[in-house]
Amino acid sequence: SVQELEKIFQDKVDQEIKIEPKDWMPDAYRKTLVRQISQHAHSEIVGMLPEGNWISRAPSLKRKAILLAKVQDEAGHGLYLYSAVETLGTTRNQTIEDLHSGKAKYSSIFNYPTLTWADIGAIGWLVDGAAILNQVMLCRASYGPYARAMVRICKEESFHQRQGFEILLVLSKGTPEQQAMCQDAINRWWWPSLMMFGPKDSESTHSDQSMTWKIKRKSNDELRQQFVDMIVEQAKILNVTLPDPALQWNAERGHYDFGEIDWVEFWNVVKGNGPCNKQRLEARRKAWDEGAWVRDAAAAHAEKRKARQEV
Numbered sequence: 487s488v489q490e491l492e493k494i495f496q497d498k499v500d501q502e503i504k505i506e507p508k509d510w511m512p513d514a515y516r517k518t519l520v521r522q523i524s525q526h527a528h529s530e531i532v533g534m535l536p537e538g539n540w541i542s543r544a545p546s547l548k549r550k551a552i553l554l555a556k557v558q559d560e561a562g563h564g565l566y567l568y569s570a571v572e573t574l575g576t577t578r579n580q581t582i583e584d585l586h587s588g589k590a591k592y593s594s595i596f597n598y599p600t601l602t603w604a605d606i607g608a609i610g611w612l613v614d615g616a617a618i619l620n621q622v623m624l625c626r627a628s629y630g631p632y633a634r635a636m637v638r639i640c641k642e643e644s645f646h647q648r649q650g651f652e653i654l655l656v657l658s659k660g661t662p663e664q665q666a667m668c669q670d671a672i673n674r675w676w677w678p679s680l681m682m683f684g685p686k687d688s689e690s691t692h693s694d695q696s697m698t699w700k701i702k703r704k705s706n707d708e709l710r711q712q713f714v715d716m717i718v719e720q721a722k723i724l725n726v727t728l729p730d731p732a733l734q735w736n737a738e739r740g741h742y743d744f745g746e747i748d749w750v751e752f753w754n755v756v757k758g759n760g761p762c763n764k765q766r767l768e769a770r771r772k773a774w775d776e777g778a779w780v781r782d783a784a785a786a787h788a789e790k791r792k793a794r795q796e797v
């Protein structure tokens with residue numbers, strides 16, 4: 487019976503045995519994985535846009551090569567994740583169609599503009615820093631293909647974060663204009679980075695179930711706190727301030743206290759009304775349409791090869 491199957495499934499999860507594509511799983515588990523992994527894949531792909539904006543304007547050949555490699559890494563992450571979704575029985579075309587129709591979500595953070603070169607540093611340091619904390623726990627997710635994809639992704643993300651920090655470190659030791667540019671980027675990216683972790687635990691619809699299924703291992707608020715504690719220390723090395731007057735060490739809790747996130751802004755961006763939502767989706771649809779001939783040619787080539795082998 488379904489109850490028995492569910493019990494066997496949950497026992498496996500509790501014993502830390504990975505769930506694999508052909509194993510029995512509850513429909514709701516499959517559905518939540520498809521939702522989360524596809525959102526994650528879209529975030530990687532849409533995330534290429536704000537950074538791609540600076541490839542042709544990076545300040546040196548070396549910076550350009552590094553940024554190019556990083557943006558290519560993000561494409562690779564998207565591809566592993568789309569493959570992980572396919573193992574759950576949803577085609578890549580369907581997943582991508584859901585992004586283009588506006589049905590599927592992707593991380594709110596990628597709907598903010600990259601105005602200066604320092605933004606590339608701030609994205610690496612703060613955005614990739616936040617992404618890593620979340621993804622390190624996902625390396626232990628109960629679904630095998632997702633967990634394994636995360637291991638490789640985390641290694642690359644660590645490099646991304648270091649390169650972002652290093653960009654800011656150079657700027658922070660530069661001219662007064664460069665220092666101001668560094669501070670301005672941090673001022674603009676700080677709050678959106680905190681929003682990446684999602685709504686407060688009390689407002690998070692999926693957390694409890696995802697924790698029971700061991701898809702998530704830490705709650706949105708726990709990870710957000712861990713991020714604040716980590717970044718405050720690193721900001722001291724950069725000699726910059728974080729734009730939150732409420733930020734203060736709390737000896738009793740052993741953590742930094744911080745101010746309230748603007749949740750109206752968060753939901754506004756999630757619902758499609760952030761500064762760049764329309765632009766991002768348009769860019770993705772355009773890339774898909776313009777790439778149609780490549781997909782057609784690849785399919786025709788595969789057909790021909792197959793026909794030749796059959797002779």
Ligand code: ACO
Nearest residue numbers: 522526529530592593594617681682684690691692693756
């Ligand atoms: N941006 C957009 N939507 C969000 C965000 C965000 N930052 N945070 C939460 N949401 C959405 C959820 O997707 C969910 O909507 P849905 O029911 O329509 O899917 C809703 O808000 C409620 O949130 P939760 O119940 O807390 O959702 P969940 O348990 O899935 O937790 C989280 C959200 C932490 C983002 C989780 O999905 C996750 O770990 N995802 C994988 C990591 C990821 O996607 N990272 C992307 C950015 S990093 C990068 O790409 C470099």
